[in-house]
Amino acid sequence: MKELYILLTDTGTTLNRTIKLVTNAPYNHASISLDExxxxxxxxxxxxxxxPLYGGFIQEDFVDGTFSWYPDTTCAIYKLSVSEREYEKVFQLISEFEKHKHSYRYNFFGLFGVPxxxxxxxxxxxxxxxFVADLLKQSGIKLFNKRSSLVSPDDFRKINRLELIYEGRIYDYPALQIEYKPREYDRFPFRKYIVQQLKSVIVDENKNDEREYFFRDGFIKPKKIMFDRKMKTITTLLRKVDQ
Structure with a gap:
């Protein structure tokens, strides 16, 4: 026998919180792992x-990926015992996804169909x-009596065949062996970003010794882009005045 692992997570992102309002479930993202x-x-x-709007097939990255931007991500990890043949089939299908990963897109519309x-x-x-449900189904591992496009992350919690082996903060998971500390960030740094830019661009204050503020959520980034453009316009005008 071999083991697969189902990882359910809650990052606390804007999109995740929005989904949570509809599902009322503790976890709203599902992944599959080939190892413990x-x-x-x-x-x-x-x-x-x-x-959050640029999605597709991914290999989860705990060092530089999405989870690293959300260090307080909570998770539930389930073990699924399968035959060697079933495990090999899952492995082969994932390899095919990796070969053609640029052809796949995230099914945003499918989310609305579930409720x-x-x-x-x-x-x-x-x-x-x-994806997880269909991958298992194509490998001969049938967990649900409904279409894969109607399976939610919370449905995995109701499958008796899955054994819960861990629940808590994802970076506290004992088997996760990475030499990395999740980056620190401000939850809503936009105001601090504006102050930082005003100091550096208009006041011409040296910011080398100050902290660089980043944007952890894609919904905030458009504001950053808009502000950057306005700052360039202001800077150009100020230079013309000086001349």
């Missing part, structure tokens, strides 16, 4: 941590739990 140490974890999610019990399936598109 979570060295090979796959799902459909953000390709860039700061952009309505109406399957919305788009070619080469999955949302996280749909």
């Amino acid at each position: 140490k979570l060295n090979h974890v796959f799902s459909f999610g953000r390709k860039q941590p700061i952009n 309505l019990n109406y399957p919305i399936e788009i070619p080469f598109s999955y949302f996280c739990s749909q």
Whole structure:
């Protein structure tokens, strides 16, 4: 027998909190791992941590990926015992996904179909739990009596065949062996970013000794881009006045 691992997580992102309002579930993202140490974890999610709208097939990265931007992410990890043949089939299918990863997109529309019990399936598109359920189904591991496009992350918690082995903060998981401390960040740093830019661009204050503020959420980044453009305009005008 071999083991697969189902990882359910809650990052606390804006998108995650929005989904939570509908599902009322503790975890709203699902991934599948080929090993207990979570060295090979796959799902459909953000390709860039700061952009929630750019999604597709991903290998979860605990050092520089989305989880590193959300160090307080909570999780539940379940063990699934399968035959060697089933495990090998899962491995082969994931390899095919990796070969053609640029062809896959995130099935945002499919998310709306789950609470309505109406399957919305788009070619080469999955949302996280749909991907995990369909991957297992294609490998001969049938956990659900419904279409994969109607499976939510919370549905995995109700499967008796899955054994819960850990629940808590993801970076406290004992088997997660990485030499990395999650980066520190401010939850809403936009105001501090503005102050920092005013000091450096208009007042011309040296900011080398100050902290650089980053944006952890893609919904804030458009504001940053807009502000950057305005700052360039202001700077250009000030230079013209000086001349």
